[in-house]
Amino acid sequence: MTTYDLTGRIALVTGGAQGLGQGMAQALAAAGAKVMIGDVKAEGEQTAADLGEGHGYVQLDVTDEASWTTAVQHTVQQLGGLDILVNNAGIEITSLLTEVEAADARRMLEVNVLGTVLGLKHGLRAMRPDGPAGKGGAIINMASVAATIAFPGIAVYSATKSAVDRLTRVAAMEAGKLGYGVRVNCVYPGLVPTEMGAGLANDVAQIGLFDSPEAAVGAVVELTPSGRLGEVSDMADAVVFLASDAARFITGAGLPVDGGMGM
Incomplete structure (x- = not known):
């Protein structure tokens, strides 16, 4: 019997102050999880308050190692654990390849790739048996339909989201082989x-x-x-599914939520 009930579980959502991340946080909370909003934007505090009592906000720069350490510690201490991590924070800077600025490319690589790498690192460390949360869990990374199609103007962004897919699959293999009890999957949102x-x-x-x-x-x-x-709820519902026991035998997968655009 499948269930989407997340009662008693603790989630950290990066980039949760607005947009897709906000919708994912709302859906996780509606399913019963306690949610920590992790975002560089102070608006995340209001987003957490709107979720109601029992949720929280922590300032998180996903490109900064110390910021991740603080965010995970804060989540575990304030909410009582960490069972779900949604690596949602990301940026897109449009440019033709002939006009790409190195600084823009580096920024996308830092946020989209390095941010996911550090999220996986600290999420797995917290959730594995010897970690401060220690009960296993689920990590959901945000890739993109841009990783599967050749849409003009977003070459670097597409490359970073392809990297997220590969990171997801290797992380799932490592987590399984090492007995962490953590499932790792990614979502390919459409536009x-x-x-x-x-x-x-x-x-x-x-x-x-x-x-x-x-x-x-x-x-x-x-x-x-x-x-x-796509609608925000389309992506948010997919995250709840992958975080839930309904997806208990799913790991290392990429779930397209793109209306078929990337097939």
């Missing part, structure tokens, strides 16, 4: 009209790839068999 998604549509139009942001969105919908953009 969602959050602030980041709307920014991408504007940016690809601005650099001349499409006549307008609306044309860019139309191109995405045209590539999507389901015939629409």
Whole structure:
């Protein structure tokens, strides 16, 4: 019998102050988990307050080792453990390959790849049997449909999300072989009209790839068999599933939640 009940479990969601991360935090809380919002943005404190009593916020720069140490310690001490980690924080900077700025490429690599690496490191250390949480758990990383399609203007972003997929699979293998009791999976979100998604549509139009942001969105919908953009709830529900006992025999997998765009 399957269940999506997360009562008694503790989750840390990076980039949880807004957008997809906020929706994931809300869905996890609705399923019964206590949620720690980890974000560089102070708005995360209000997001946590809106979740209600028993949740929290910690400032987290995912590119900084010491920040991860503090965030995990804070989660374990304040909420009582760590069973679910959602490595959601990420950035996208649109550019044609001929115009890529090294600083922009480094920033995406730091947040999207290094941030996931450090999340896996500290999440696994906390959840494994000798860790401060010590009960195993689930780690869900955010890849992207951009890792599976050749969409113009997002080459570096696409590369970083492909890296997240590979990190997920190796982490799942290591966690299994070493007896950590931690499942590691990733989600491939399709385009969602959050602030980041709307920014991408504007940016690809601005650099001349499409006549307008609306044309860019139309191109995405045209590539999507389901015939629409994704919604925050589509991605959030997938995270709850992968965090739950319904996914107890799933690890090392990439779950497309893209309406078929990346098939």
